[in-house]
Amino acid sequence: MKSKIFLYLFVFAALIVLYQFVSANNFQKAMNSDIDGLQSEIADLQDSLQKSQLKILEIQYFSLENNDDALAYYEHLDLKNPVRYIEDKLLETNERKGNNPLVPYDGMESDFKINKIKVLNHKWLLADFSDGKYWGDLVIKYELKDDLSVDFTLLDHLLYTRSH
Missing domain, CATH: 1.20.5 (Single alpha-helices involved in coiled-coils or other helix-helix interfaces)
Structure with a gap:
């Protein structure tokens, strides 16, 4: 057992x-x-x-931040961030009443204002503009001067025919 x-x-x-x-x-x-x-x-x-x-x-x-040759043009200026400075100067053009003076169209829904900016190099930038319904793009030549003023010249533009 x-x-x-x-x-x-x-x-x-x-x-x-x-x-x-x-x-x-x-x-x-x-x-x-x-x-x-x-x-x-x-x-x-x-x-x-x-x-x-x-x-x-x-x-x-295609950006100023990553283009050492283009950034060399601004070494003599006391700017920590030239891209931000140029963008701010361009956005200041929105502060005027009415359409942005660089936009060659009259706003249909409201005033055309610049929204987004891409600084390509030390001479050119791209910008997007809109009135809230219609939008377009700008190619702008700019010149950042020694006195830190910026001149903007519209090179080309387009307005999309359909709204968002």
Whole structure:
């Protein structure tokens, strides 16, 4: 009788060990599968991040901030951020009552005002204007003088025919 109890206990313990082994093996396979999936996601994210960084570099190619040759024109001026200064000066032209004087169109819904500005280099910038419904783009030549005044000259413009 005593030997049968030990035999049953041994078989029961063996079944528990076998269950634990199979369970741990399945758990290990699931973890490996999860790790492989995460590694694949990380690789995809790294590729996506690299593509995004390249896209940002491409977008920033035509910008005064990243053009050392163009920035050299302003080294003698005491400006920490020439781009911001030029943008502020252009936005000051919005403060006049009525349409912005650089926009060669009369606003249809309200006055045309400049919204967004992209300073390309030490001579040109792009600007977006809108009256709230209609919008367009401007190509502007500018000159930042030694006395920190800025002259703006409209080079070209367009008004989109459909509203937003």
